[in-house]
Amino acid sequence: DQQVKQNSPSLSVQEGRISILNCDYTNSMFDYFLWYKKYPAEGPTFLISISSIKDKNEDGRFTVFLNKSAKHLSLHIVPSQPGDSAVYFCAASEVRGAQKLVFGQGTRLTINP
Amino acid sequence: NAGVMQNPRHLVRRRGQEARLRCSPMKGHSHVYWYRQLPEEGLKFMVYLQKENIIDESGMPKERFSAEFPKEGPSILRIQQVVRGDSAAYFCASSPGRDTYNEQFFGPGTRLTVL
Numbered sequence: 001d002q003q004v005k006q007n008s009p010s011l012s013v014q015e016g017r018i019s020i021l022n023c024d025y026t027n028s029m030f031d032y033f034l035w036y037k038k039y040p041a042e043g044p045t046f047l048i049s050i051s052s053i054k055d056k057n058e059d060g061r062f063t064v065f066l067n068k069s070a071k072h073l074s075l076h077i078v079p080s081q082p083g084d085s086a087v088y089f090c091a092a093s094e095v096r097g098a099q100k101l102v103f104g105q106g107t108r109l110t111i112n113p
Numbered sequence: 114n115a116g117v118m119q120n121p122r123h124l125v126r127r128r129g130q131e132a133r134l135r136c137s138p139m140k141g142h143s144h145v146y147w148y149r150q151l152p153e154e155g156l157k158f159m160v161y162l163q164k165e166n167i168i169d170e171s172g173m174p175k176e177r178f179s180a181e182f183p184k185e186g187p188s189i190l191r192i193q194q195v196v197r198g199d200s201a202a203y204f205c206a207s208s209p210g211r212d213t214y215n216e217q218f219f220g221p222g223t224r225l226t227v228l
Contacts, residue, residue, distance in 0.1 A: 004155075006155075034216065036219075041221075041222075041224075042221055042222070043117070043119075043204050043206075043219035043220050043221045043222050044156070044204070044219045045219070046216055046217070046218060046219075049216060089155060089156065091156075099144075099161070099208075100146065100158040100161055100169060100171075100172070101146070101148075101156075101158065101206075101217060102158065103148075103155035103156045103157070104155055105154060105155045106155050
């Protein structure tokens, strides 16, 4: 039962353009969402998060949008840079309770010069 | 300000041996989580611990796997009698506590290879 889904295994974007990574979830108890970036042979690095009381959170080049009615969130990176090439994971948790993170399968983003 | 530390970074075991993976959380963090990543998959939650307490072990296999976070020292994930299917990357994460939003910070991982 995949509660968090990233349906695009890979995405290729030109340097300087916008990268949009998508994530869907099924569990209506999730109310906190996070994006992590992961390079090979390293641990995930926290990028940005959003709680369910918001529909947008911005941090520099990164913006996360949350559509609760559609159970969908997206990460926008603009402008995309070569160093952004990595695997991006969407994760979700319930603020109350054990707070374990449920991860999507990841999207491999490649930024082309 | 050291981040989450994990050791060893790479561990090779033969089938039937024991594997011990260690995790030291970030300074000031009292909550530790273990996740496993199989090849080409996302991270899967295994266990959530506080000092001397297992809070949630719903993701742990019922046999051969155990975890602890003693009062002193690192958290340990122990896998007894390893099998080839245990080969994976094991990540530890830490967070400050339950009353804060759950931004977990991850260590570099231990890559376990079972021969």
